[in-house]
Amino acid sequence: MTPEITIQTADISMGWGRISSYSNKPLPFLTREQVKEMESINYSGKLTNGKKCDHLTYLNSLGLGTFTMIRTGGHRDESEDYTVVRAYHK
Numbered sequence: 023m024t025p026e027i028t029i030q031t032a033d034i035s036m037g038w039g040r041i042s043s044y045s046n047k048p049l050p051f052l053t054r055e056q057v058k059e060m061e062s063i064n065y066s067g068k069l070t071n072g073k074k075c076d077h078l079t080y081l082n083s084l085g086l087g088t089f090t091m092i093r094t095g096g097h098r099d100e101s102e103d104y105t106v107v108r109a110y111h112k
Contacts, residue, residue: 025111032108033094037101039065051086051108086110 030051034043039061041048049057060077062070069075081089087110096102 027109028112030108030110032106033103034106035096035101035103036064037096049106052084056084081106081108 032043032049032051034041034048036042041057041061041064043049049060052060059069059080062068063075063077063080067074067076069080078089078091081091087108089109090107092105092107094103094105
């Protein structure tokens with residue numbers, strides 16, 4: 023029997039080193055520390071340890087499934103809007 027694949031999405035806005043959304047927890051599948059890493063990448067292009075990394079590489083390194091990010095709007099200089107898609111086995 024093939025394991026069921028679950029799809030989870032989150033709509034976020036990233037700008038000025040912050041990640042926000044219309045919900046209380048913008049990326050519900052991440053811990054607060056993992057969100058801080060995402061914010062660090064957004065601000066500096068690096069993890070908090072100084073290692074250069076991008077959002078998608080970081081998300082896919084967590085072992086939480088396969089991620090993709092679809093840009094849905096925003097202005098590159100101020101903020102960018104994305105839908106983050108996570109696919110994982112239950």
